[in-house]
Amino acid sequence: MSLEIFNTYESEVRGYIRSFPTVFSTSKNAEIWDEDGKRYIDFFAGAGALNYGHNNQHINAAVIDYMQNNGIGHALDMGTVAKRDFIEAFVTKILQPRHLNYKLQFVGPTGTNAIETALKIARKVKGRKQVISFTNGFHGMSMGSLSITGNRYYHDDSYGVPGYTTQVPYNQYLGAKVDTIAYLRKILEDASSGTELPAAIVLETIQAEGGINVAEVQWLKELRKICDDFDTLMIVDDIQVGNGRTGDFFSFERAGIKPDIVTLSKSIGGGHPMSLVLMKPELDKWSPGEHSGTFRGNNLAFVASTTAINTYWSDDHFSNEIKTKSKLIQQRMEELALTFPSLTRDVRGHGFIWGIEFHDAELCSKICSESFDKGLVVETAGSEGNVIKFLGPLIISEALIEEGFDILKQAIETCSQQHYQ
Known part of the structure; x- marks a missing residue:
């Protein structure tokens, strides 16, 4: 896997390839694989363009x-x-x-x-x-x-x-x-x-x-x-x-x-x-x-x-499903804030968009990078880039939500130890 052709010929304006430095190959629902076969859970959903997931079968x-x-x-x-x-x-x-x-x-x-x-x-x-x-x-x-x-x-x-x-x-x-x-x-x-x-x-x-x-x-x-x-x-x-x-x-x-x-x-x-x-x-x-x-x-x-x-959207089933799963997302976000009270400032969100605000924007960036290395695509938000944002596809399963937050928690632990040594 090489990024050489992108680095050589694509404009310096490219952004997300810097945050997620791999060559993606295939995807399905809330999971993506790169050309080496490494799997990633998607907490990003194309910046909200993929609410129904990657390659939705219907x-x-x-x-x-x-x-x-x-x-x-x-x-x-x-x-x-x-x-x-x-x-x-x-x-x-x-x-x-x-x-x-x-x-x-x-x-x-x-x-x-x-x-x-x-x-x-x-x-x-x-x-x-x-x-x-x-x-x-x-x-x-x-x-x-x-x-x-x-x-x-x-x-x-x-x-x-x-x-x-x-x-x-x-x-x-x-x-x-x-x-x-x-x-x-x-x-x-x-x-x-x-x-x-x-x-x-x-x-x-x-x-x-x-x-x-x-x-x-x-x-x-x-x-x-x-x-x-x-x-x-x-x-x-x-x-x-x-x-x-x-x-x-x-x-x-x-x-x-x-x-x-x-x-x-x-x-x-x-x-x-x-x-x-x-x-x-x-x-x-x-x-x-x-x-x-x-x-x-x-x-x-x-x-x-x-x-x-x-x-x-023919009935309320999907809407109710989103609202039910959103409670799990909120719970996991709040658990992160309780686990790392000295690092975090606030948890905010509604439905399927949640963010956890950190005191340190540089640490935020490192956490997202470490999360990516561990198999999670997640990004920052906010004018200072100090909010880690959940924006996963609406069709993501509860099991993948749990797995993704477990990865995010591990990344915070790893980065906070390295950052403040």
């Missing part, structure tokens, strides 16, 4: 059958059987049972395409340039998305990132005693705050890359009211924490709120590139072709997603 079978029957592959935004089947499944099994009424807009294949589209339509509809986002938020790498992303590591003046954005403190960013909703309301109603009335407020209900920061239900409800009171659109970025990651299909369901716009990507494609913007019907003010993209209709992703919806 999805693979449907996609292979579609291809073998010469199903339409590329069709721009033309009508296809695959797109029709997806829309019917998504509307009848996802939207209608949740009493949600949205128009669907298919955009380019990545999450940042969905964010750019949401910002564009919000500004068009409201006739305002300003957008408000939150500290520690992450929304993508293109210019509009970067303008509402918090981490300064991704920012550079030479990129020409546009202005007209304001970032305000997220829930508990300033501690439990500071009411960040009251702060937001004050700067919106005060004509001397220097903040223009925004077209939209953009948020993740759980900040994933930002360090697994979970917004409280009451905070989300009050934010919805602020949007209503100030005629501002609420955009929920559900790219990483939607698609069942929280136990419900949408992350905002636990708060009983209805965003004006929702962005979906990653696992909405069932393992294939796909991105989707949901908007209330009255917001659909586009002229034909006004917002376009060559790959805004991935028919293989439509087939995969339709299969995932029909297989896992």
Whole structure:
């Protein structure tokens, strides 16, 4: 096994290959093997793109059958059987049972395409340039998305990132005693705050890359009211924490709120590139072709997603299964914090996204590297990289969850002894 060809010819921008320095060969559900046959448990799930696991048998079978029957592959935004089947499944099994009424807009294949589209339509509809986002938020790498992303590591003046954005403190960013909703309301109603009335407020209900920061239900409800009171659109970025990651299909369901716009990507494609913007019907003010993209209709992703919806979301069984297994994940995370109280600061999470925060970011990095050597793929999060994040596939078995956490515990023991010798 050699990484020479990647090191020689691939751009220095590559990142995950540095964290996971091997050449992967095969995968199934929540396990991956490299070309030497070494097995790894997956606590990463393609950064949340593989909620249904690697090579899901139901999805693979449907996609292979579609291809073998010469199903339409590329069709721009033309009508296809695959797109029709997806829309019917998504509307009848996802939207209608949740009493949600949205128009669907298919955009380019990545999450940042969905964010750019949401910002564009919000500004068009409201006739305002300003957008408000939150500290520690992450929304993508293109210019509009970067303008509402918090981490300064991704920012550079030479990129020409546009202005007209304001970032305000997220829930508990300033501690439990500071009411960040009251702060937001004050700067919106005060004509001397220097903040223009925004077209939209953009948020993740759980900040994933930002360090697994979970917004409280009451905070989300009050934010919805602020949007209503100030005629501002609420955009929920559900790219990483939607698609069942929280136990419900949408992350905002636990708060009983209805965003004006929702962005979906990653696992909405069932393992294939796909991105989707949901908007209330009255917001659909586009002229034909006004917002376009060559790959805004991935028919293989439509087939995969339709299969995932029909297989896992036709009733409450899968959702309940996620919520049951999430209790085990929480238990194992909390056990780590109790076992290593001098190393850790906090445990945070909900559903199938959990993080354990360490005091020392360098130690965090070493733990993930040691975990990989022992056969576990797990990554860090947070602006300082000091949170180890569980983001495993939703279909992972309890046995693999237990085995993976055993490896993580061993890695913490090994690294803490070496780090503080």
